[in-house]
Structure formats: structure tokens, C-alpha cells
Amino acid sequence: xxxxxxxxxxxxxxxxxxxxxxxxxxxxxxxxxxxxxxxxxxxxxxxxxxxxxxxxxxxxxxxxxxxxxxxxxxxxxxxxxxxxxxxxxxxxxxxxxxxxxxxxxxxxxxxxxxxxxxxxxxxxxxxxxxxxxxxxxxxxxxxxxxxxxxxxxxxxxxxxxxxxxxxxxxxxxxxxxxxxxxxxxxxxxxxxxxxxxxxxxxxxxxxxxxxxxxxxxxxxxxxxxxxxxxxxxxxxxxxxxxxxxxxxxxxxxxxxxxxxxxxxxxxxxxxxxxxxxxxxxxxxxxxxxxxxxxxxxxxxxxxxxxxxxxxxxxxxxxxxxxxxxxxxxxxxxxxxxxxxxxxxxxxxxxxxxxxxxxxxxxxxxxxxxxxxxxxxxxxxxxxxxxxxxxxxxxxxxxxxxxxxxxxxxxxxxxxxxxxxxxxxxxxxxxxxxxxxxxxxxxxx
Numbered sequence: 391x392x393x394x395x396x397x398x399x400x401x402x403x404x405x406x407x408x409x410x411x412x413x414x415x416x417x418x419x420x421x422x423x424x425x426x427x428x429x430x431x432x433x434x435x436x437x438x439x440x441x442x443x444x445x446x447x448x449x450x451x452x453x454x455x456x457x458x459x460x461x462x463x464x465x466x467x468x469x470x471x472x473x474x475x476x477x478x479x480x481x482x483x484x485x486x487x488x489x490x491x492x493x494x495x496x497x498x499x500x501x502x503x504x505x506x507x508x509x510x511x512x513x514x515x516x517x518x519x520x521x522x523x524x525x526x527x528x529x530x531x532x533x534x535x536x537x538x539x540x541x542x543x544x545x546x547x548x549x550x551x552x553x554x555x556x557x558x559x560x561x562x563x564x565x566x567x568x569x570x571x572x573x574x575x576x577x578x579x580x581x582x583x584x585x586x587x588x589x590x591x592x593x594x595x596x597x598x599x600x601x602x603x604x605x606x607x608x609x610x611x612x613x614x615x616x617x618x619x620x621x622x623x624x625x626x627x628x629x630x631x632x633x634x635x636x637x638x639x640x641x642x643x644x645x646x647x648x649x650x651x652x653x654x655x656x657x658x659x660x661x662x663x664x665x666x667x668x669x670x671x672x673x674x675x676x677x678x679x680x681x682x683x684x685x686x687x688x689x690x691x692x693x694x695x696x697x698x699x700x701x702x703x704x705x706x707x708x709x710x711x712x713x714x715x716x717x718x719x720x721x722x723x724x725x726x727x728x729x730x731x732x733x734x735x736x737x738x739x740x741x742x743x744x745x746x747x748x749x750x751x752x753x754x755x756x757x758x759x760x761x762x763x764x765x766x767x768x769x770x771x772x773x774x775x776x777x778x779x780x781x782x783x784x785x786x787x788x789x790x791x792x793x794x795x796x797x798x799x800x801x802x803x804x805x806x807x808x809x810x811x812x813x814x815x816x817x818x819x820x821x822x823x824x825x826x827x828x829x830x831x832x833x834x
Contacts, residue, residue: 404462404469407454409630411665411737416672416744419736420711423698431708438609439616441517444510447624455627464508464541468497473639478767487790489783490800492636492663501805502659503534503619506628510617511538520613521545525600528554528728529561530805531619536570546570549577549603552595553723560809575600582606582704596720597731602704620656621701621735629662632802637666647678649786651801653778654682654691655728657735663802680747682738683778687825688721690714690734691742691749701733712739722825724754725813726774750782753824757781758817773805774813
């Protein structure tokens with residue numbers, strides 16, 4: 391390990407394949423269902439919204455899928471990202487644990503999201519698509535897709551959840567800088583958006599509503615496809631480059647992680663981080679704990695039943711077997727906009743249901759308290775989403791202190807918080823409030 395505590399792979403060692411966990415799951419993943427027949431949906435029915443290549447990745451049983459050179463060429467702008475030893479934080483917590491974080495804020499948009507945004511833009515471009523639509527919560531996904539579309543010459547239309555559109559104006563500016571068109575959701579641009587506004591003109595929006603608008607937009611134009619930033623198998627597949635790099639970096643350092651932690655909204659950043667380690671646990675080679683952290687205001691894994699549900703509010707998606715709070719659920723306006731999703735990736739949901747992933751939920755005030763401590767020890771100001779993972783890291787490190795265990799704790803630093811300073815200002819001025827889960831808080 392180098393003196394500055396960073397372990398960085400050279401560019402020639404960038405992973406050249408994505409890892410597909412589907413063949414290695416402890417049981418087969420339940421298939422998406424066609425809402426009209428309740429039978430497994432056939433790939434051809436997804437062609438209206440996704441290109442064929444991504445649909446094939448979605449259902450692939452191949453363990454390794456090649457990363458095209460054109461995508462690798464863009465990845466090398468920021469990949470590989472460093473794995474960093476958080477020694478100052480260890481000293482502050484006075485813990486025998488060793489703490490590491492994988493710093494995904496190195497990407498141009500400042501988060502893990504372009505790992506799949508670049509890939510999705512590329513595969514759409516290859517199939518002649520001219521324009522992509524999407525939704526975004528906090529704006530990390532929207533800015534990543536704007537970046538990816540700009541790299542391959544595609545138009546980008548982003549429906550940004552209204553509460554985040556108002557809280558995070560500079561995320562919108564970042565998207566517009568890369569050429570995207572951004573509107574607050576619910577909007578007047580779509581039939582569904584207008585219906586929501588008619589029922590509730592002050593609606594704060596939700597990712598479910600924004601997804602419905604983006605899909606409606608996509609299916610009404612021949613030159614347009616829809617792009618999703620989390621939840622689906624192909625999205626998680628693209629993110630595994632994070633965990634593959636991390637696994638190699640730990641091997642180079644001669645270190646074996648005991649606990650892997652990440653925040654979860656739809657599940658992509660954490661899945662990309664921990665899925666490459668899952669075979670080690672399933673095969674009995676390493677007893678690694680996987681901890682997924684979410685907001686108490688939107689406790690999908692901790693309180694949502696494991697059931698078939700729509701991925702969007704307008705019921706236009708296939709039915710997915712996942713932990714869900716209900717597709718009509720609208721969470722309170724917490725600042726971790728990327729974690730305000732009613733559902734969870736089917737792969738993460740299955741692993742949670744099997745007891746392999748441990749879910750955990752926190753209130754936003756305690757989360758920001760941890761984020762500020764991290765900034766004052768390690769120097770980095772993180773996104774509110776990432777702060778949820780950091781809070782769990784603190785708790786695990788203090789557990790190690792109490793139990794006298796020298797465990798290795800690692801987490802995915804999924805994004806920086808430079809566009810979230812209004813949230814920090816609200817924390818410092820005492821304006822943040824905690825919200826408990828209200829299952830009857832529904833749209834309409």
C-alpha cells in the first residue's frame with residue numbers, strides 16, 4: 391500500500407468485462423411479468439422503450455459480458471477510481487477497524503452513475519436511436535445521462551422530480567451544460583403529468599411519476615428510447631466495474647474486506663460495489679457482510695413487502711418482483727433525492743429476502759451529522775445519499791471498537807455533495823427535519 395493510502399490500478403488494468411450475477415444467485419431471479427397476462431414478459435415487448443442489445447443484457451445468463459472499446463475509451467477519463475484508506479476517520483472514531491472507501495466522485499458528473507449512462511448511450515447510438523428520455527431524483531443520474539448522451543451525440547430529455555428540481559438548481563445547470571433539456575416532474579409536457587397536477591397542483595413529485603412521464607415521452611416518438619439509471623439488471627451489470635476494481639485493489643493490497651456498505655435507492659451503486667463479492671460468500675470462501683442503507687422516510691427494504699409491483703406510478707412498466715412500498719407512494723421531500731424510490735432492484739431484493747443483504751434505515755439528521763464528521767476528518771463533502779452509507783460505517787466501526795475486532799470495513803463513496811450545499815446549510819441552520827414512513831401518503 392502506498393504512503394498516501396491510495397491504491398490505484400493503472401489504465402491497462404481497467405476491467406474489460408462486466409460481471410453478471412444472475413447465474414450465481416442462490417435461486418433463480420423471478421422474471422418480470424406482463425401486467426396484461428401475468429405471464430413472464432417476452433423481450434420483444436420491451437423494444438418500444440429499450441434497444442435490443444440492452445434487453446439481451448437484461449436477460450443474459452452469461453457470467454461475463456465484454457465492455458466495448460468505445461465505452462472503455464470514455465471510462466478512462468476517470469477510471470479506475472481510487473480505493474482510499476480513511477485513517478483520519480479511524481483515528482477520530484478510535485476504532486481498531488480499518489475503513490476504506492471507493493471514490494466514485496472522480497467521474498465528470500461526480501458520481502457512479504456514468505458507468506451505466508455511457509454504456510446505455512453507446513448501445514442506443516449503435517441501434518440508431520437519436521434521443522433518450524429519463525427521470526432523475528437528485529440529479530446525479532440526469533447529469534450522468536446528459537454526459538453520456540453528449541459523448542455519443544444523442545439528445546437527452548430529463549424529467550427531474552419537482553422537489554429536487556427546486557432544491558438542487560445547479561444539477562439542472564450541469565445537465566443543461568451537457569446539452570440536456572430538463573423539466574420539473576410532474577410536468578405539463580405529458581398526459582400523465584397533467585393528470586397528476588390536476589389532482590394535486592402542489593405535488594412534490596416522485597421517481598415513480600417521473601419514470602411514467604419519461605416512458606410516455608419515449609413511446610410517442612419513433613426516434614426515442616427510454617433510459618433507466620437504476621433497478622434493472624443491465625444497469626446493475628454496468629455498475630459492476632466498481633466492485634471488480636475494488637476486488638482487484640484489495641487483492642493488490644493483501645487486504646480482505648469483512649463488511650461492504652452502500653446506500654440504496656433503486657440499488658445500482660451498491661449492487662455494482664458488492665455483487666462481484668457475492669460468489670465469495672455463497673461459496674463459503676469469505677463470510678462478508680453486505681449492508682444496504684436507506685432513509686427511514688422511504689424504507690423500501692426494511693418495511694416494503696417482497697412482491698410484484700410496477701416500477702412507475704402510471705403502471706406502464708412490467709411487474710417486477712421486488713421490495714416495494716407501493717408504486718403510488720410519494721416519499722417526503724428529504725434531501726437524499728436519489729433514495730426516494732418506492733421499489734428496489736430485483737437482484738438486491740432477492741438477496742435481501744435470502745438474508746444475504748442486511749437492510750438498515752436512518753433518519754436524515756443523523757445522516758448529515760455523520761457526513762459533516764466525515765468532511766471534517768477526511769476532507770470530502772459527500773452527497774446526502776452517500777451520507778447514509780457513512781452513517782452505517784460509523785456504527786460498524788464503533789461496534790468493532792466495543793467488541794475489540796480489527797475488521798475491514800469498506801463503502802462506496804457514490805458521489806460528492808458540491809451541488810447539495812443547500813442541504814448542508816439547512817442542517818447547520820437547524821431547518822432539517824426527520825420523517826417517518828407514512829404508508830398512506832399516496833399520490834392523488
